[in-house]
Amino acid sequence: MLVVSCLSQYRDPHCGGRQVIVELFQWTWDDVAAECETFLGPKQFCGVQVSPPSEHVVVTSPPGPWWEQYQPVSYRVDSRSGTEAEFRDMIRRCGSVDVRIYVDAVLNNMAEIGRYGKGIAGSSFDSDFRQFGAVPYNVSDFNDASRCPSADGFVHNFNDAEEVRNCSYMGFTYLDQSREDVQVKIASYLNHLIDLGVAGFRVDKAKFMWPQDIAAIQRRVKDLPEGGRTFFVQHVTNYGHDGVNASEYRDLGYVTEFRYATALATAFTQVKLYVDATVWFSLCHLFQELLLLMEMDQTWLRFP
Numbered sequence: 680m681l682v683v684s685c686l687s688q689y690r691d692p693h694c695g696g697r698q699v700i701v702e703l704f705q706w707t708w709d710d711v712a713a714e715c716e717t718f719l720g721p722k723q724f725c726g727v728q729v730s731p732p733s734e735h736v737v738v739t740s741p742p743g744p745w746w747e748q749y750q751p752v753s754y755r756v757d758s759r760s761g762t763e764a765e766f767r768d769m770i771r772r773c774g775s776v777d778v779r780i781y782v783d784a785v786l787n788n789m790a791e792i793g794r795y796g797k798g799i800a801g802s803s804f805d806s807d808f809r810q811f812g813a814v815p816y817n818v819s820d821f822n823d824a825s826r827c828p829s830a831d832g833f834v835h836n837f838n839d840a841e842e843v844r845n846c847s848y849m850g851f852t853y854l855d856q857s858r859e860d861v862q863v864k865i866a867s868y869l870n871h872l873i874d875l876g877v878a879g880f881r882v883d884k885a886k887f888m889w890p891q892d893i894a895a896i897q898r899r900v901k902d903l904p905e906g907g908r909t910f911f912v913q914h915v916t917n918y919g920h921d922g923v924n925a926s927e928y929r930d931l932g933y934v935t936e937f938r939y940a941t942a943l944a945t946a947f948t949q950v951k952l953y954v955d956a957t958v959w960f961s962l963c964h965l966f967q968e969l970l971l972l973m974e975m976d977q978t979w980l981r982f983p
């Protein structure tokens with residue numbers, strides 16, 4: 680990921696002008712720390728985006744898929760990547776070689792419908808009844824069915840921004856971030872991570888959240904201890920063919936740009952640098968507002 684410096688309260692990664700953040704997807708905290716010490720620090724990387732640190736579901740069939748880490752059951756810092764003590768130690772070790780830590784934060788939803796039992800750290804939950812007692816969340820904290828325009832409560836029409844943000848995508852339990860108590864609980868989780876030493880966040884599935892709700896949460900997030908606003912990246916897939924536009928999120932920090940890697944690959948594999956010049960110009964004028972993704976799970980999975 681390439682970071683282009685520009686003026687915005689949420690766009691300063693706080694890493695002394697370094698430009699590159701690497702995503703160490705699904706790495707343990709101890710392995711991330713070792714990578715900081717042996718490679719990223721000496722090579723002058725800006726920072727590391729790490730996988731969600733919050734407690735999540737335990738999936739046994741198939742055993743331990745990557746996506747279980749994206750189904751939180753509480754905001755305890757205890758996941759398949761490690762404990763809170765190991766997380767804190769990773770931040771300390773990476774910070775000692777001037778590498779910042781940015782967290783992939785799942786704020787849109789909790790575990791998908793049909794999941795229940797205990798999370799990886801032992802917290803009880805039942806997603807069918809929207810019960811996540813360790814936060815705590817209950818049914819009143821989630822989107823009411825009356826807000827969803829689709830008949831079955833699920834997202835089908837990506838041209839309808841209301842459906843995308845108020846209905847359930849892939850069976851996830853969507854939190855109602857317009858509620859003040861939900862905003863407070865989410866901000867409390869982010870503030871705890873800042874207290875541990877985190878410098879910023881990638882907001883997972885921000886496309887499925889109303890921009891004004893994200894803004895309300897961000898206003899509750901504290902400044903970094905050394906001063907300055909927390910770095911934010913909004914995860915918005917934007918291929919130009921649905922009802923949610925990345926431009927709606929640009930006041931909230933950087934916005935992910937998935938088309939850059941595709942255009943770059945096309946240019947090199949098909950020698951179309953000249954022919955596709957309009958593609959480059961259409962992206963270049965936005966570079967100061969975008970986080971350019973060179974390789975990531977969703978640049979090739981092409982999720983909505």
